[in-house]
Amino acid sequence: MVGELRVLTALDVAKTQWYHFTAIVIAGMGFFTDAYDLFCISLVTKLLGRLYYTEPGAPKPGTLPPRVQASVTGVALCGTLAGQLFFGWLGDKLGRKRVYGLTLVLMVVCSLASGLSFGSTPKGVLATLCFFRFWLGFGIGGDYPLSATIMSEYANKKTRGAFIAAVFAMQGFGILAGGVVALIVSYAYDQKYNLPTYEQNPEASIVPSFDYVWRIILMFGAIPAALTYYWRMKMPETARYTALVAKNAKQAASDMSKVLQVELEAEEEKVQKLTQEKSHRYGLFSKEFLRRHGLHLVGTTTTWFLLDIAFYSQNLFQKDIFSAIGWIPPAQTMNAIHEVYKISRAQTLIALCSTVPGYWFTVFLIDYMGRFAIQLMGFFFMTVFMFALAIPYDHWTKKANRIGFVVIYSLTFFFANFGPNSTTFVVPAEIFPARLRSTCHGISAAAGKAGAIVGAFGFLYAAQSKDPKKTDAGYPTGIGIKNSLIVLGVINFFGMLFTLLVPESKGKSLEELSGENDRSADADAEPEVSATTSRV
Template sequence: MEKKPSPGVLAALDAAKTQWYHFTAVVIAGMGFFTDAYDLFCISLVTKLLGRIYYTDPNSPKPGSLPPNVAAAVNGVALCGTLVGQLFFGWLGDKLGRKKVYGMTLAIMVFSSIASGLSFGRNPAGVIATLCFFRFWLGFGIGGDYPLSATIMSEYANKKTRGAFIAAVFAMQGLGILCGGIVALIVSSAFDHALNAPPYSANRAASLPPQADYVWRIILMFGAIPAALTYYWRMKMPETARYTALVAKNEKQAREDMAKVLADVKQLEEVKVEKVGAVSEASGDKFGLFSREFLKRHGLHLLATTSTWFLLDIAYYSQNLFQKDIFTAIHWIPPAATMNAIHEVFKVARAQTIIALCGTVPGYWVTVALIDKMGRKKIQLLGFCGMTVSMCVLAIWYNYWLRHYVGFLVFYGLTFFFANFGPNATTFVVPAEIFPARLRSTCHGISAAAGKAGAIVGAFGFLYASQSKDPAKVDKGYSPGIGMQNSLFVMAVINALGIGFTLLVPESNGKSLEELSGENEAEEQAGTAGDDASAARDDSPV
């Protein structure tokens, strides 16, 4: 009976059973995303507080708020840093290896989180400028986590459950958003009770206690804790065998890296390592990122991943970063003048925590459960459709929802559910699967950076567009805007465009990374060449 040929390293990774190390990798990589989400979105919990502390007019009884340009800077500067970090670390991950770069991102995040909470200055402008400086570098570290975490998880996983594991890493983002709300609730509640101040007070001294300055600093600095706890374990992770096999072209190291991942030693002994060298040599550096060959093979793929991520993040980040403004517009959060500053943080945090718990977090984990059954493309289409319908319902009956905010919150929560059971997860998964190993981290970084460009558009654009058209506010320096209702219509149109661009996305479900990227062609050529050489040796005279 003819013996079947031993599998190569790449085939063995694809066929490997799901084991404990896969779950460990999800936690290690996922804790980075937990921290990313906490750091990016916790700023929305404290911007109202920053306005009351640093921009309250001493001659006015009304609590202050951040001017539009300052609010845009505070909310958007971390996104600018994230965009730069995604491009830089994505490129570096392909040049130096995933593991060598992976720890740098956490170190930057830990330092910048602490520094953000210690922001200083002689005047309000100085404090805000320092805060923006450190939040830019915080975003820079966060940006590196996107391409590196996605690429590492995709290259560790088998093809049967690859989508679920990559999505599970990203789903930690939802827990980070939820944790941000919970931390803000605990901190604000603790200070509120310690001061024993009435929640509602018209008295100026009672409405802005000096301890309020500690609240926002503690909330921002807390993000350093999960990042610091994860650093040691991230440094212990081995390089992915796919990188050492296809990019570094180190056969011995590929086997050693694989041994750290596969618990089944017998399975590892059967792996034919010689095939790795042949595949690596055959695949070679056929084409670069800016070559015609890349444009021919993957140009449409890159257009699909960048455009869908860009459109999604315009709507997603504008919703997340400005929830407090939306909740105030529908009167779910009382006017600032009726609350002390710390109690207002509590109200904002409670509202965002409820939305995260009921809409955001469930959406992520439904994706994890179904992505390898339904496929990436179907989930992304369903998500964009759900977001479009929900936004249209909110916009068309906006005046009705102003009097019935519970109904508004139901549909608003549905937009978050369909974002996360949809494009917010799949736009992260697909770029980690469809590009060649030597360009995988770079292309994921480009795709993610396009998303952050959309987030910047959403953060700056929504702030100005949604402002009231009240002439009295315009006279005080506010942009006239188009109003909240029209802003919701604009986001519905953006989501509808996402449906169209999703049609360009290839379905990667159930296929190996090499099959998706075209690298299996090189493997087949290498195998054919090896068989021909073996046949020639057998036919040669003794």
């Protein structure tokens, strides 16, 4: 039985050691880069509009047309979805480590290329930017299933949730770093030029060298990824893949002996016998897979899909929400670079006060509260706070109440991260068989990115003014944002319902959860975990 393989038992009962923290940093830096690259674009879209779409003599500075803005912000998400499916499948076919470095190289190259986007016309520059950001997203997509799977297969069962969540929590630091880099760059340029506002002098409120600002911000994402490459290549393949998928007991024992600093015996006969058993040879979407894990996969995909509609809508368009309620001043009262500074400051405050703490609350409490309780609680409070913002929306737009709006809006970020944004990443890395784990995590994550695409494109269009007589027609406005917040509240409520399909994985070994240590080799044996019993 799998449970009797000493190399896996040693991993399950190992005390927290230095290699655990090393693995968290190595895998986590990928997520740091992922978040930086995905969300830093929202900091510079207004600057892109000013640079490339400002018409001479216009009463307001230019903004990206809705279709262009949706493309610039959403194309990386499309690439991420494709990368999650492709690299998730490849990670089960070739091994986690062999694919891991490739995703990082793709991220480094495309981060640099995004900042070097070229073209003789504004459309040409933005088309090139979209091309490179698609492939940047493709590399980012590979990091999701591979990082989650590697960390779950390295961790012990007592603190596995905290370790996987800690990898994902680096995303919060990536979002924060994006804001800080944009603050530093924009502040330096603002101090150097000290330009008038658009109202005072439209032509003098921007200079050609501001084109470097968005390029520097985008290219900075290549640095942390490049610094991590060497250490990723030194990581050994996970013992669970080597033993259960590659069927190499000797290599698994050798690798883990070095990692755990103990002597482990190669159990080749057990591995060969195990991998030949009928009950452990069923394929993805086979009748046996659907019986054992069908509802689990439905639960992980739907909850991640619903969560990311809300999460990415909030992150990518919070500048529009803050502008609509007046927390960020009107564009014409600032010069181009000062607007970047104001947007960066607002998003950095949100990240520092709510996003980052939410991630680490999950890290510290997930192995005590359990995944199910945290996810259900997060969806519940996100629902409550969305409705609390949307229903009395006119109340929040008054100047005296804006701080209250920002506080409640920040709480939705806190409970997204101390809630489903973390747990939807953790659970798919735990409950599926080793030979299908990366693939199933990739499918679940891709469903999330489908939700992110719906959020990125849907929010922008749902929040628009539809009145062609208004000067802001086609751009986010108050009534549109109010309706969008109501829709997001409803989506979070459905997230609560679909959470009931997700099993609790706290305190169990990966083989218990996946059914790979069933006491019977009979294919009709009941799996160890079911959606209805695992939470009892």
